[in-house]
Amino acid sequence: MTTTSTKPEVWVFIQHEDNTINETSLELLGRAKELAVKRNGISATVILGDNIRKIISEISSYGPDKVYFVRDKRLEQYQTTAYTRALNDLVSLYKPEIFLFGATILGRDLAPRVASSLRVGLTADCTDLQIGDHTARGEEFKNLLYQIRPAFGGNIIATIINPKTRPQMATVREGVMPMPAKNGKTSSEVIEFQPELTDTDFIIKTIKKELTEKTVNLKGSNIIVSGGAGVGSKENFDLIKELAHTLGGEIGASRAAVDFGYIHHDHQVGQTGTTVRPKLYIACGISGAIQHLAGMQESGKIIAINKDPDAPIFKVANYGIVGDINEVVPKMIKAYRQRGVL
Amino acid sequence: MEKNYVVLAKQVPDTKKITGKAMKDDGTVNRAALPAIFNPDDLCALEMALRLKDQYGGTVTVVTMGPPSATEILRQSLYRGADRCILLTDRKFAGSDTLATSMVLSYALKKIKNISIILCGRQAIDGDTAQVGPQVAEKLGVAQISYVQEILNIKKNTVKIKRIIENGYAVQEAPMPILMTCCSTSDAYARPCSAKNIQRYKKVASYSETVQKYMADGTPKEEAFKAAKNYIESLPKERSPIEEWDISTIELDEALCGLGGSPTWVKQIESVVLTAVDHKHIPATNEGISSLVLELIDDHILD
Numbered sequence: 001m002t003t004t005s006t007k008p009e010v011w012v013f014i015q016h017e018d019n020t021i022n023e024t025s026l027e028l029l030g031r032a033k034e035l036a037v038k039r040n041g042i043s044a045t046v047i048l049g050d051n052i053r054k055i056i057s058e059i060s061s062y063g064p065d066k067v068y069f070v071r072d073k074r075l076e077q078y079q080t081t082a083y084t085r086a087l088n089d090l091v092s093l094y095k096p097e098i099f100l101f102g103a104t105i106l107g108r109d110l111a112p113r114v115a116s117s118l119r120v121g122l123t124a125d126c127t128d129l130q131i132g133d134h135t136a137r138g139e140e141f142k143n144l145l146y147q148i149r150p151a152f153g154g155n156i157i158a159t160i161i162n163p164k165t166r167p168q169m170a171t172v173r174e175g176v177m178p179m180p181a182k183n184g185k186t187s188s189e190v191i192e193f194q195p196e197l198t199d200t201d202f203i204i205k206t207i208k209k210e211l212t213e214k215t216v217n218l219k220g221s222n223i224i225v226s227g228g229a230g231v232g233s234k235e236n237f238d239l240i241k242e243l244a245h246t247l248g249g250e251i252g253a254s255r256a257a258v259d260f261g262y263i264h265h266d267h268q269v270g271q272t273g274t275t276v277r278p279k280l281y282i283a284c285g286i287s288g289a290i291q292h293l294a295g296m297q298e299s300g301k302i303i304a305i306n307k308d309p310d311a312p313i314f315k316v317a318n319y320g321i322v323g324d325i326n327e328v329v330p331k332m333i334k335a336y337r338q339r340g341v342l
Numbered sequence: 343m344e345k346n347y348v349v350l351a352k353q354v355p356d357t358k359k360i361t362g363k364a365m366k367d368d369g370t371v372n373r374a375a376l377p378a379i380f381n382p383d384d385l386c387a388l389e390m391a392l393r394l395k396d397q398y399g400g401t402v403t404v405v406t407m408g409p410p411s412a413t414e415i416l417r418q419s420l421y422r423g424a425d426r427c428i429l430l431t432d433r434k435f436a437g438s439d440t441l442a443t444s445m446v447l448s449y450a451l452k453k454i455k456n457i458s459i460i461l462c463g464r465q466a467i468d469g470d471t472a473q474v475g476p477q478v479a480e481k482l483g484v485a486q487i488s489y490v491q492e493i494l495n496i497k498k499n500t501v502k503i504k505r506i507i508e509n510g511y512a513v514q515e516a517p518m519p520i521l522m523t524c525c526s527t528s529d530a531y532a533r534p535c536s537a538k539n540i541q542r543y544k545k546v547a548s549y550s551e552t553v554q555k556y557m558a559d560g561t562p563k564e565e566a567f568k569a570a571k572n573y574i575e576s577l578p579k580e581r582s583p584i585e586e587w588d589i590s591t592i593e594l595d596e597a598l599c600g601l602g603g604s605p606t607w608v609k610q611i612e613s614v615v616l617t618a619v620d621h622k623h624i625p626a627t628n629e630g631i632s633s634l635v636l637e638l639i640d641d642h643i644l645d
Contacts, residue, residue, distance in 0.1 A: 017508070022508070080476075080485065080486055080487075081485050081486075084480065104508055105488075105489055105506060105507060105508050106507075106508060108472045108473075108488070109476060109486070109488040109489070110476075111473075112440065112471075112472070112473035112474075112475075112476040112477050112480075113476040113477065113479065113480045113486065115441065115473075115477070116441060116444060116476065116477035116480035116481060117480050119441070119605075120441075120605055121439065121441060121604070121605030121606035122440070122441070122473060122606070123606060124440075124469075124470070124471035124472060124473055125470060125471070134607075134609055136607070146609065147606075150614070151468070151469055151470070152355075152357055152468055152469075154614065155357075155613065155614055156611050156612065156613055156614060157611070157612045157614055158608055158610070158611050158612075159608070159609040159610040159611075160606050160607070160608060160609065161606070161607050161609045162605050162606050162607070163607060164605065165605040203485055203516055203517055204485055204487060204514055204515070204516045205514060205515045205516070206512050206513070206514050207502070207512075207513045207514060207515055208512065208513045209507065209510060209511070209512045209513075210510050210511045210512075211509050211510040212509060212510045212511075213509075214509055223644070247644060248645065255358070256358070259358070271470075272470065279643050280638065280643045280644065289358075290614050291357075294614070300643065301638070301641075301643055303624075303634070304621075314621060315619070316619060317619070317621045318619065318621055318622065319621060319622050319624050319634060320621045320622070320623050320624065321623075321624045321625075321626050321630070321631070321634075322623075322626065323626030324626075327626065328626050328631065331626075331627075331628055331631045331632075332631050332634075332635065334628075335628070335631050335632040335634075335635040335636075336635050336644070338632075339635060339636065339639060
């Protein structure tokens with residue numbers, strides 16, 4: 001424990017691009033504030049860049065106690081080595097107890113490198129974080145961060161701890177923690193930090209970026225119609241799309257359907273895709289691997305359509321239809337279109 | 343100077359095969375029912391390395407850390423066209439978390455001279471952490487590019503790649519040496535094993551693997567050691583490109599690997615057991631489906 005800090009600090013790395021904060025960073029801030037309360041400590045955000053006053057004021061409106069502003073013009077664009085050096089120096093100076101990152105593409109690139117440079121433990125892709133104790137070999141550890149994550153294709157849930165190294169680091173999956181409300185106060189203490197960087201920290205040159213507009217909105221949909229391996233072909237997947245469009249919902253897919261090339265990864269629901277909680281989830285030809293179920297079982301109502309009556313998907317379903325999707329789905333489309341006349 | 347491409351690979355249980363059939367009655371996974379495979383992203387990394395070799399020449403070395411049985415993925419690498427393979431195996435490595443694993447791998451890589459590019463899979467399907475690549479790069483002090491989908495070209499000392507970023511793609515350029523983590527959306531991306539190479543390398547083995555095979559056949563330990571040594575020595579040198587390294591070969595302090603070198607501890611593991619909810623069985627008939635649709639409309643779940 002350091003003597004310079006009186007209260008344990010829970011940090012969240014804030015990912016931003018084009019003046020927009022990544023949603024996962026905000027989701028994490030919500031949980032970081034709760035963890036800080038439990039630890040009788042303070043919550044803090046870490047933001048790198050230069051011309052980012054707007055981001056800082058927006059983040060302040062979510063009420064972190066502190067904002068660490070790591071300032072250098074060259075940090076406007078993400079660069080792994082430079083970000084690692086800056087964060088390494090910031091951590092070494094202020095010694096947080098917990099440091100969280102979103103398990104985004106950037107977070108999964110940066111967090112392991114930072115953890116390695118600090119020689120501390122890091123747990124990837126957590127779905128829950130708690131505070132608790134641990135006793136092992138006669139040693140007692142108080143107030144550890146329980147880093148809870150699925151592993152082994154989602155079939156086990158592991159609780160990981162870092163008893164002896166600080167900060168305790170974790171990346172957290174997108175969409176698993178609720179978005180916090182703005183609390184209006186903008187009185188976060190802003191601490192500016194100037195890192196010492198050299199040109200060798202910026203050796204990767206980005207020549208161009210192609211941003212594909214995100215047209216899939218699984219998180220925001222009330223109705224999701226998903227297809228799995230049982231759909232059988234890319235052509236058959238049109239049925240899934242048609243049902244989704246008819247019901248005014250979004251198209252989802254299992255990992256198997258994505259791996260078979262039936263549909264783009266953006267549609268994937270589950271542990272390696274998006275976690276969803278729609279009002280209605282219709283699983284078509286999805287057997288129900290745990291990694292899929294983990295990402296959809298909190299849906300309001302679940303309809304499972306599968307040829308195999310023993311498919312695990314039926315275990316989480318509210319309505320089960322044993323049958324061929326090529327027959328059941330057209331019937332469902334027809335029934336919905338005729339709803340007024342029946 | 344000739345380019346050296348080093349691929350980091352892992353043998354993993356095929357977690358994609360976890361379906362109803364691979365579940366035990368109590369709802370836990372029957373791991374024995376899962377085949378051990380070449381981690382898919384690592385296979386993608388190997389393919390990228392082989393394509394570089396095809397286009398620019400050079401050598402491809404595959405390194406894996408694991409139990410003796412992981413030699414299988416090294417043989418598969420040879421079948422596809424790798425030149426040299428290294429099995430990192432030692433009981434002292436067991437229980438390593440990602441930090442300790444990256445320590446072992448980085449010490450091994452320090453023993454390989456003049457590396458141009460280190461290619462690894464983005465993540466392994468058993469843990470899905472995506473941490474080992476970046477952690478190896480950090481320890482070696484080389485830059486990293488993750489989520490690489492395609493290597494576009496190498497010009498002089500610079501490699502140009504296409505990678506996935508948040509909401510899209512980026513084309514980036516970096517000087518070598520560099521570490522990249524690779525991923526592919528298609529398992530069919532990797533070339534098949536060549537029949538010629540299978541003929542050439544099918545008898546190649548690692549020492550520890552051979553010991554295990556003899557012992558599995560009931561050969562007493564000491565004899566198995568001797569027989570394995572004889573077998574490995576009997577292989578023609580040019581046809582046995584699998585080396586086996588242990589903790590002393592890579593000169594790593596025991597305290598930095600294995601359980602002792604791992605800052606993360608597993609506190610608890612729970613099997614995910616599905617607790618069945620009662621579901622309403624809907625007959626797959628016009629009537630059954632119509633009444634379901636109407637029920638959902640009544641409940642304001644459908645508009």
